[in-house]
Amino acid sequence: MDNYLTLLSFGDQGWGDEIAIGVVTTISLALATLPVGLLIGFLVALAKQSREWSFRTAADIYTTIFRGLPELLTLFLVYFGLQIGIQQLFQTLGVEAGVEINAFLAGVIALAFVFSAYASEVFLSAFRAISNGQYEGGYALGLHRNQVMRLVILPQLIRIALPGLSNLWMILLKDTALVSAIGLTDILRQTGIAARNTKEAFLFFGLAALLYLVLALLSSVVIGRVEAAGKRGETVR
Amino acid sequence: MTALQERLEASERPPALPRTWTGERIAGNLVLAFWLVAGVLMVWYLVEAWAPEKVERYGPKYISGLLTTLSLVGLSLVIGAALSIPVAIGRMSKNKLISRIAFAYVYVFRGTPLIAQLFLIYYGLGSFRPQLEAVGLWGFFREAWNCAVFSFALNTAAYQAEILRGAVESVPKGQWEGAAALGLNRVQTLYKIILPQALIVALRPYGNEIILMIKGSAIVALATVYDLMGETRRAYSRTYDFQTYIWAAIFYLVIVETLRNVWSVVEARLTRHLQR
Numbered sequence: 001m002d003n004y005l006t007l008l009s010f011g012d013q014g015w016g017d018e019i020a021i022g023v024v025t026t027i028s029l030a031l032a033t034l035p036v037g038l039l040i041g042f043l044v045a046l047a048k049q050s051r052e053w054s055f056r057t058a059a060d061i062y063t064t065i066f067r068g069l070p071e072l073l074t075l076f077l078v079y080f081g082l083q084i085g086i087q088q089l090f091q092t093l094g095v096e097a098g099v100e101i102n103a104f105l106a107g108v109i110a111l112a113f114v115f116s117a118y119a120s121e122v123f124l125s126a127f128r129a130i131s132n133g134q135y136e137g138g139y140a141l142g143l144h145r146n147q148v149m150r151l152v153i154l155p156q157l158i159r160i161a162l163p164g165l166s167n168l169w170m171i172l173l174k175d176t177a178l179v180s181a182i183g184l185t186d187i188l189r190q191t192g193i194a195a196r197n198t199k200e201a202f203l204f205f206g207l208a209a210l211l212y213l214v215l216a217l218l219s220s221v222v223i224g225r226v227e228a229a230g231k232r233g234e235t236v237r
Numbered sequence: 238m239t240a241l242q243e244r245l246e247a248s249e250r251p252p253a254l255p256r257t258w259t260g261e262r263i264a265g266n267l268v269l270a271f272w273l274v275a276g277v278l279m280v281w282y283l284v285e286a287w288a289p290e291k292v293e294r295y296g297p298k299y300i301s302g303l304l305t306t307l308s309l310v311g312l313s314l315v316i317g318a319a320l321s322i323p324v325a326i327g328r329m330s331k332n333k334l335i336s337r338i339a340f341a342y343v344y345v346f347r348g349t350p351l352i353a354q355l356f357l358i359y360y361g362l363g364s365f366r367p368q369l370e371a372v373g374l375w376g377f378f379r380e381a382w383n384c385a386v387f388s389f390a391l392n393t394a395a396y397q398a399e400i401l402r403g404a405v406e407s408v409p410k411g412q413w414e415g416a417a418a419l420g421l422n423r424v425q426t427l428y429k430i431i432l433p434q435a436l437i438v439a440l441r442p443y444g445n446e447i448i449l450m451i452k453g454s455a456i457v458a459l460a461t462v463y464d465l466m467g468e469t470r471r472a473y474s475r476t477y478d479f480q481t482y483i484w485a486a487i488f489y490l491v492i493v494e495t496l497r498n499v500w501s502v503v504e505a506r507l508t509r510h511l512q513r
Contacts, residue, residue: 068497069493073486080473176350178456191241209357212353213345
C-alpha cells in the first residue's frame with residue numbers, strides 16, 4: 001500500500017506530477033478544440049440548410065468524410081499529412097528546413113474536424129426545431145438577416161442544441177485519449193509511461209480510467225449548471 | 238382541387254425569376270470546387286504513387302487486416318449483445334442494488350475512453366499474472382486479440398444495454414397493461430408485444446453502434462493487433478509512403494458508407510408498415 005502511495009506521490013519518487021501534467025494537457029486540448037469545432041460545426045450546419053445545392057452538397061461531403069473515418073485515422077492523416085504537405089511546399093519553394101508539426105495543433109485540428117461533423121448535425125436539427133415564424137417575425141420588425149440570426153434565432157438554437165452538444169463534449173473528452181498515439185503528453189500517455197517504468201500497469205491505467213471518469217463527472221456538473229441557466233427564462237407550467 | 242383550377246393557377250403564376258449569381262451561390266460553388274479539386278488531386282496522387290510491387294506486397298495484408306477488423310467487430314458486437322441483455326434488465330430492475338450496479342457498469346464503460354479500457358485489460362492484467370495463471374486464464378489474456386474482443390464486448394455491452402433499455406421504455410405502459418388484460422404472462426408479453434415494437438425503435442441506434450464500433454476498432458492497432466489500421470501503420474513504418482494512410486481512409490469510408498446505406502434500406506424495409 002505504501003508502495004502505491006509512493007508511486008502516486010508528487011516528486012522524484014512518484015508519478016503524480018507527471019500525471020497532473022497529463023490531466024492539464026487533456027483538459028486544455030479539449031477546451032481548445034471546443035470553440036473551433038463549434039464554429040466549424042455551426043458554419044457547416046448553415047451550409048446544410050442553404051438554398052444553394054452546391055453548398056448543401058459540399059457540407060454533406062464534409063460530414064460524410066469526418067463521420068466515416070475512424071478518429072485515430074483522422075488524427076494520423078492530419079499529423080503526417082500536414083507534415084508531408086508542408087515539407088513538399090518547402091521543397092518546391094526551395095527552402096531547406098526540417099518540419100515538425102506541433103502534435104497539440106494536429107490534435108486540435110483533427111478533433112475539431114470530427115467534433116464539427118457531428119455538431120453540424122446537432123445544429124441542423126436544432127435549426128429545424130425553430131419555426132419559420134421566428135424568422136418572419138424578425139424580418140417584420142425590420143431586422144437585418146444577421147440581426148435575426150444573432151438576436152432571435154441563436155438564443156433559441158443554443159438552448160435546443162445544448163443536450164446534443166453536451167453529449168458531443170463527452171465524446172470529445174474521450175477522443176482526446178487518442179492523441180497519446182502521436183506523442184502528446186496527455187493522461188493516457190503519461191500513465192502509460194509510468195506503467196512501463198514501474199511495471200504497475202493495472203494501477204496506472206486504472207488511474208487513467210478513473211481520471212477520465214472524474215472529468216466526465218465534473219463536466220456533467222458544469223453542463224447541468226449551464227442547462228439550468230439556459231432554462232431560467234422558461235415559464236413554469 | 239379540380240384539374241381546371243390547377244391549370245388556371247399554373248397559368249396565372251408569374252414566370253420564375255432567373256437564377257442570379259448571389260454571393261451565396263458563388264461561395265457554394267467555390268466550396269464545392271474545393272472538394273472537386275481535392276478529390277482530383279487525391280486521385281492524381283494515388284495514380285502517380287501507384288507502385289505495383291508495393292501493391293503486390295501490401296495489398297493482401299490490407300485485405301487480411303480488413304477481415305481482422307470485420308471479425309473483431311462482428312464477434313464483439315455479438316458477445317456484447319448477449320451481455321447487454323442482463324445489464325439492461327438490471328438497469329430496469331426495481332431492486333435498487335441491482336439497478337445501481339448496472340448503472341455503475343454502464344457509467345464506467347461509457348464514461349472512459351475505449352482505448353483506456355483496452356490498455357487496462359491488455360497491459361494492466363499483466364500485473365495479475367500469477368493469479369491469472371493460478372486460475373488458468375493467463376493463456377487467454379496473453380493474446381492481444383482476446384483482450385481486444387474482451388474489452389470491446391464489455392464496452393459495446395454498456396452502450397447496447399442503454400439502447401435496449403431506451404427502446405423497451407419507449408413502448409407505452411398501456412401495451413403491458415393490455416397484454417396483462419389478455420392474460421399473457423410477462424415473458425409472452427415481452428416477446429410478442431413489447432420487443433417487436435421496441436426493436437424497431439432500436440434499429441437506428443443499433444446501426445450507429447455498429448458504425449461506432451468499426452471506427453473505434455482502429456485503436457487495436459495500438460495494442461499490437463494487425464487490423465486494417467495496424468496493417469496500415471506497419472506498411473507506413475516500412476515505406477514512409479503517405480498513400481498507405483489514404484488507402485486506409487478509402488477502405489474505412491467504403492465500409493462505413495456501405496453499412497450505413499444497407500442499414501437504411503433494411504430499416505426502411507422493416508418499418509414499411511409505419512410509413513404513410
